[in-house]
Amino acid sequence: MPLIPEWAAGSERRGSRAAPPRPDAAGFSAFYEENFDAVLGFVARRTNCPQVAADLTADIFVAALEAAGQYDPKRGSPYAWLYGIARNVLASHYRGSAREQRAVARLNGHRLLDEEDIAALEERIDAERAARELAERHGALSEPLREVLDLVAVDGLTPGQAAQVLGLNRATVRSRLHRAKRLLRTAHPSPAQPTENAASFLEVVS
Amino acid sequence: MNTPTGYKQRLASELSAMATHPAPVTATRAPARRLRVPFTIAAVATAAVAAAVVVPTLSGSGSSPAYAVTQRSDGSVALDLNRAEGLPGLQQQLKKLGLPAVVLEGDENCATGKPPLAPGAEGRYPMTYTNTKPFKGIIDPDLIRDGETLLIVADFRDDDSVLSVSYRLVSKVPTCSEPWIGGGPDATL
Numbered sequence: 001m002p003l004i005p006e007w008a009a010g011s012e013r014r015g016s017r018a019a020p021p022r023p024d025a026a027g028f029s030a031f032y033e034e035n036f037d038a039v040l041g042f043v044a045r046r047t048n049c050p051q052v053a054a055d056l057t058a059d060i061f062v063a064a065l066e067a068a069g070q071y072d073p074k075r076g077s078p079y080a081w082l083y084g085i086a087r088n089v090l091a092s093h094y095r096g097s098a099r100e101q102r103a104v105a106r107l108n109g110h111r112l113l114d115e116e117d118i119a120a121l122e123e124r125i126d127a128e129r130a131a132r133e134l135a136e137r138h139g140a141l142s143e144p145l146r147e148v149l150d151l152v153a154v155d156g157l158t159p160g161q162a163a164q165v166l167g168l169n170r171a172t173v174r175s176r177l178h179r180a181k182r183l184l185r186t187a188h189p190s191p192a193q194p195t196e197n198a199a200s201f202l203e204v205v206s
Numbered sequence: 207m208n209t210p211t212g213y214k215q216r217l218a219s220e221l222s223a224m225a226t227h228p229a230p231v232t233a234t235r236a237p238a239r240r241l242r243v244p245f246t247i248a249a250v251a252t253a254a255v256a257a258a259v260v261v262p263t264l265s266g267s268g269s270s271p272a273y274a275v276t277q278r279s280d281g282s283v284a285l286d287l288n289r290a291e292g293l294p295g296l297q298q299q300l301k302k303l304g305l306p307a308v309v310l311e312g313d314e315n316c317a318t319g320k321p322p323l324a325p326g327a328e329g330r331y332p333m334t335y336t337n338t339k340p341f342k343g344i345i346d347p348d349l350i351r352d353g354e355t356l357l358i359v360a361d362f363r364d365d366d367s368v369l370s371v372s373y374r375l376v377s378k379v380p381t382c383s384e385p386w387i388g389g390g391p392d393a394t395l
Contacts, residue, residue: 025225032221036214054210058217065221072328091335112217117210124208143336167331167349 018078021068028065035082036061040124042086045131045154050121051110056093058109060086080164083157087147087165137184145180148173270340275299283345284336290366306350312361312370312385320374320387324354327375332356341371353377361385 019030036057043056063085071081113121135154138146151162152173163173273292276284283303287296290311297309332349333356336342341360350356354375361369374388 023225025222028225029218029222032218037209040209054213058220061217061221062224065225070323070328072326075328075330109213109217112213112220113210114212117213120208120210121213124210127208144334166334 020073020078021064021071021081023065023068028068031064031068031078032061035079038079039082039086041128042083042155043090044121044125044128045135046090048125048129048132050113050118050125052093053121053125054109054113054117056089056109058112059089059093063089076164077161080161083151083155083165138180141180141183145176145183148176149180152177273299275303277303278344281347283347285333285343285345286340287360287368287371288340289368290360290362293360305345305347305356306354307345307356307358308379309358309360310380310383312359312372313382314384316380316382316384318380318382320384321357321376321378321380324351324375324377326351327354330375332375333358333373335371341368343371350375355379357383357387359383359385359387 019034020027021031022028039057039060040053043053043060047053047056060082064082067085071078075081131154135150138149138153141149147166148162148168151157151165152159157165159173159177160170162168163170166173270288271286271292272289273296274284274286275296278284283300283305285296287293293309293311300307300309330349330351332347333343333345336344345356354377356373357376357379358371358373360371363369370385372385372387
């Protein structure tokens with residue numbers, strides 16, 4: 001299973017050719033096509049419920065559409081911008097307030113699912129199990145360390161990309177990664193079979 | 207790649223319809239739970255604070271401080287907000303620290319809606335959430351430029367506990383704001 005670096009790595013490959021978010025139907029359609037799999041992967045790494053994954057994916061794109069007019073390419077790449085939105089929508093979801101969720105949810109994404117979609121989502125979610133387990137291992141870390149580590153180790157962003165998403169400088173991100181690495185090694189001194197994600201993470205911060 | 211193609215197509219159609227016919231700005235908002243005078247005290251001084259300042263307020267029915275403001279050694283400022291009664295004190299302490307920050311309670315009936323983002327503020331996020339229940343955040347003053355004010359909008363439940371805290375950088379401080387004005391690497395909450 002890949003580390004799911006397609007969002008980050010793909011954006012790097014595409015560079016400035018990545019479709020920017022635009023609020024008009026045609027412009028947003030191109031942005032949606034380019035980022036749908038990445039958003040779905042982001043969500044599937046954080047939930048094991050197809051219906052929730054569908055809701056979150058819809059909410060993320062609705063939020064992106066509503067904010068598309070504010071996107072400024074000078075301030076970051078489209079993927080970083082969208083990643084920020086995805087994190088915010090996810091945080092709103094897990095805060096759990098019905099009122100807050102109503103404020104974010106403009107579409108009930110799960111109502112767009114048919115049986116084949118649910119089966120495909122279940123397979124996708126199953127394929128992301130390792131990433132979810134890795135994220136769970138980060139649960140004991142403080143939030144500043146965990147958010148950096150999740151972006152790099154779970155979502156496959158480079159430290160530079162994580163810095164862009166979080167609005168931090170690269171030195172801060174690298175410092176937090178090293179601290180997270182140290183703490184995780186203390187908590188898990190000798191993993192017999194490090195996961196692909198964990199191995200990648202150790203590569204990144206070494 | 208396991209792609210839910212039907213869902214993807216239907217979601218694309220929904221988004222296309224939304225882009226073609228954007229929803230009108232809130233016409234049927236629920237009435238505000240209560241009227242509260244907004245705290246629009248802009249702090250624009252630049253006084254340096256060398257020592258840590260911790261200002262908890264214990265009042266009301268809760269046993270935890272209604273709010274706390276802490277100047278950290280790296281220059282950042284940590285905020286805790288637990289209940290609505292902490293809002294005035296929070297504002298005052300931010301002012302004392304010289305932070306260009308204004309705290310408002312979100313007003314769903316605010317006629318001006320959400321204030322516009324300051325020019326060039328996209329992608330700059332001066333507050334980091336470290337906890338949401340209760341709210342805890344850290345402000346990095348270095349990310350607030352001259353002429354900008356960090357507008358923090360808090361929203362409360364009927365029991366006065368914090369429902370949400372959102373923020374954005376603004377050039378002009380509004381007298382009111384709808385809640386959910388932002389809160390991270392974007393402004394979508």
